[in-house]
Amino acid sequence: MAMVCHVGDLRYKDVVNIKNGIRIGCVDDVEINTCTAEVTALVIYGRRKLFGLLGREEDIIIRWQDIDVIGEDTILVCFEGVLRNSGSKKTGSFLNRLFS
Numbered sequence: 300m301a302m303v304c305h306v307g308d309l310r311y312k313d314v315v316n317i318k319n320g321i322r323i324g325c326v327d328d329v330e331i332n333t334c335t336a337e338v339t340a341l342v343i344y345g346r347r348k349l350f351g352l353l354g355r356e357e358d359i360i361i362r363w364q365d366i367d368v369i370g371e372d373t374i375l376v377c378f379e380g381v382l383r384n385s386g387s388k389k390t391g392s393f394l395n396r397l398f399s
Contacts, residue, residue, distance in 0.1 A: 306338075309341070309374070310325065310326050312325065312369070312370075312374050313373045314341065314361065314374045314376055315373055315374070315375055316376055316377070316378045317367060317375050317377055318377060318378065323343055323359060323361075323378065324343040324344075324359070326341050326343060326374070327342055327344040328341075330342060337363075338363055339363050340360050340361060340362050340363055341360075341361045341363075341366070341374070342360055342361075343358065343359040344358050345357050345359070359378075359380065360380075361376050361378055365379075
């Protein structure tokens, strides 16, 4: 059964990698092929560094082919790319953690 979903509705859905169960983030943007009017990828913006003063980490681009299921609250993907270190505790000095 197909589900109708607006692009704006995607922004509030959590994206979870089914390979390891890690929550990647929420959809921030989509890429659209303007010739075919098809969504080609989901974009999750990189985390801000030092409240955005030092820029952002790299964005995570998830190709449309890597999406397994778009559910009511969650999008399940099979993502092979490199993910940022979101959940683990970092060791080292405060300054090292601040600028890494």
